[in-house]
Amino acid sequence: MADVQISKKKTRFPSSQLDSLPPEMRASEEEVENIEKTYWKRTFHDMAKDWRLYIMLVPLLFFLLCWKYFPIASMVVSFKDYTAGSGFGGGVYSSAWIGFDSFIYLFKTTEFWSAFRNTFTLSFYGLVFGFPFPIILALFFSEIKNKLFLSTAQVFTYMPKFISTVVVTSLLGMLLQSSNAASNIAAGPIGYIFENAFHLTNLVSNPYAFRSIYIISGMWETAGYSSIVYFAAILGISPTNYEAARIDGANKMQQVRYVTFPGMAPTLVIMLILRMGELLTIGYEKIYLLQQLGTYGSTYQTSQTISTYVINVIMTSSSLNQGIGAAADLFNSLLSMVLVLGSNQIARKVSSTSLF
Amino acid sequence: MSKTNVSTLNVRRDHGFQRMDASEVVFKVLAYLFIGVFALLCVYPLIYSFSSAISGRVAVSEGRIVLWPQDVQWDAFNEVIHTKTFWIAYANTFFVTFFGTVYCMILSILGAYALSKKRLFGNKFFNFLLIFTMWFSAGMIPMYLNYIQTRTILSTMGISDQKWLIVIAMGMNAFNIILLRNAFQSVPKEIEEAAVVDGANDFQIMSKIYVPMSKATVATVALFYGISRWNGYFWAMKTVSNVYDMPLQVVIQGQIAYIQEQIAAGGTIEMGTYAAYSVAYAMIVCAIIPILIIYPFIQKYFAAGVNLGGVKE
Numbered sequence: 001m002a003d004v005q006i007s008k009k010k011t012r013f014p015s016s017q018l019d020s021l022p023p024e025m026r027a028s029e030e031e032v033e034n035i036e037k038t039y040w041k042r043t044f045h046d047m048a049k050d051w052r053l054y055i056m057l058v059p060l061l062f063f064l065l066c067w068k069y070f071p072i073a074s075m076v077v078s079f080k081d082y083t084a085g086s087g088f089g090g091g092v093y094s095s096a097w098i099g100f101d102s103f104i105y106l107f108k109t110t111e112f113w114s115a116f117r118n119t120f121t122l123s124f125y126g127l128v129f130g131f132p133f134p135i136i137l138a139l140f141f142s143e144i145k146n147k148l149f150l151s152t153a154q155v156f157t158y159m160p161k162f163i164s165t166v167v168v169t170s171l172l173g174m175l176l177q178s179s180n181a182a183s184n185i186a187a188g189p190i191g192y193i194f195e196n197a198f199h200l201t202n203l204v205s206n207p208y209a210f211r212s213i214y215i216i217s218g219m220w221e222t223a224g225y226s227s228i229v230y231f232a233a234i235l236g237i238s239p240t241n242y243e244a245a246r247i248d249g250a251n252k253m254q255q256v257r258y259v260t261f262p263g264m265a266p267t268l269v270i271m272l273i274l275r276m277g278e279l280l281t282i283g284y285e286k287i288y289l290l291q292q293l294g295t296y297g298s299t300y301q302t303s304q305t306i307s308t309y310v311i312n313v314i315m316t317s318s319s320l321n322q323g324i325g326a327a328a329d330l331f332n333s334l335l336s337m338v339l340v341l342g343s344n345q346i347a348r349k350v351s352s353t354s355l356f
Numbered sequence: 357m358s359k360t361n362v363s364t365l366n367v368r369r370d371h372g373f374q375r376m377d378a379s380e381v382v383f384k385v386l387a388y389l390f391i392g393v394f395a396l397l398c399v400y401p402l403i404y405s406f407s408s409a410i411s412g413r414v415a416v417s418e419g420r421i422v423l424w425p426q427d428v429q430w431d432a433f434n435e436v437i438h439t440k441t442f443w444i445a446y447a448n449t450f451f452v453t454f455f456g457t458v459y460c461m462i463l464s465i466l467g468a469y470a471l472s473k474k475r476l477f478g479n480k481f482f483n484f485l486l487i488f489t490m491w492f493s494a495g496m497i498p499m500y501l502n503y504i505q506t507r508t509i510l511s512t513m514g515i516s517d518q519k520w521l522i523v524i525a526m527g528m529n530a531f532n533i534i535l536l537r538n539a540f541q542s543v544p545k546e547i548e549e550a551a552v553v554d555g556a557n558d559f560q561i562m563s564k565i566y567v568p569m570s571k572a573t574v575a576t577v578a579l580f581y582g583i584s585r586w587n588g589y590f591w592a593m594k595t596v597s598n599v600y601d602m603p604l605q606v607v608i609q610g611q612i613a614y615i616q617e618q619i620a621a622g623g624t625i626e627m628g629t630y631a632a633y634s635v636a637y638a639m640i641v642c643a644i645i646p647i648l649i650i651y652p653f654i655q656k657y658f659a660a661g662v663n664l665g666g667v668k669e
Contacts, residue, residue: 047477052558053470057482060467060533064485067525071494071502090505092498137394143387155652156395162647164587166605167640170612171401174633177616187419189404224398228658251379284496285590292613310496315594322497329495337492 078102078326102327115309123279125215134223138230157224169289176203205294207301237263270347277343280336306332409637416631432634445607452603456523456585468536469562490530503595518601522592532577539573540566572657579654608643612636
């Protein structure tokens, strides 16, 4: 009996291996304890020897603790009636518990559900239009053999990724302005086209134009940079495959269909799945800034996402409690974690590669 | 697909040319056209901004600028150069970018080196601590409360300069650390063993061997940190209360919005040589020049530094 218990208790060795041993070969309790002792002794010895590694880890752990995990702990404020305090955590821990009141309040408001829908819609459209574009770009990049042209085009197309959101949205605001908003404003080039061709004015305050503006400018910003991954995948396909397809008489479209796409399929699949996981983690900075361009609240119908709802409604007004904002945050974070982990599981199953 | 293709193959081969199917020619032309147009579209807004910034008042307010400047003047730039708040903000951003990048790189390289060592007891746990921050974020309100709390703590410690809040509390990115960790893991173990035999300790091994051997990744990560520092807007706007500590992005956002508001309200009577919008464009140009200068030098490292390789161990 004792042996069986030991083999259950042991954690260092898999119990199945111990069970398969004949009883006389199994370690007695003292022997196991000795092994345990030397294991810990060795571990402590190794740790003491590697003390420099732990020193190296300390600053990072300190950062994670203070500015990543401490805010996560502060999420309990969503179950509290927040009143600012001077104590530890700025009143988060001294506030009174109110249970799920914030969540109930939140789920009753139509604004929140509209923001929730918009979050999904915006990222869904971003996926539908933004996902294929870098692939097409990479396909065309791989076709360009002129070195100078290629490197120039790469420098140009990767660059928008590194321009700040503030500059991009300010530029958008100025390019999209239309001349009849006020008599002395000139139209920006894009605004001019829309005003004359489609009779659409004041695009930045138009809720029906918001999604297009957001997604097209997003494609402008990231397409070149996102194409790097696909470009690398295409370059990894052996040229002999193309040669064989050509000898079989495949034209270019057939080569793309039967050689390039199968060749880059693993990359495509994993990128697609990972993008699905990010459906709820949509950048708030750009949407917030785009909202500031038009007249106040004019595009909220389509532009209000969960994060901007929290910023616009809760951070800016004192009538609503911070706890309700934290409840929206918690809801959003939990759902997006489920999406990220779920998509990773699927990626692991499908292509045996995953991000985590 | 037809037999004629095969026969052309035989004929063309004699000339030593690579055979090009009609569809391939079309595709190639299409590729050059598409990439060319998209690349031009990517730089067009910047050229347009610069042209608008140096064009004359009438040309800008009549919307005559398409690509090239008209009635060139430099007074709008001159006004930006003489705006004191703009340069304070510029200096603040340089401060935040420099110290922020150095701070983040020190923490990331040290942490990534330790995390890359399998022999480190608790390696899995520490890696999990890092990766979990990519899965689950605290959200806006708790982070906001946390930054405000940090600001108070810093000011009670006597650091009233709120730029340090941005430097210390913001900008770290788990993904960058993982890029570094993966780069360190791919350095052959034998090199470390040889260095240990020569009596080098972990700090020496890291700084003399691992960092130089992962130069591409280190450069890419430094670029990522630097650019995110330079471009950082939202949290700086929400948490920095002292006007003289505001970084550039916050200031230009405010100033451009102010110019636009004034024009929309018809409040500016444009009398000078330049339109009010030219000032906004000049600010934009000034704000992106440092990035445009640095970026082409580090751009070549991207392909090497960033791969799909992922976060997995």
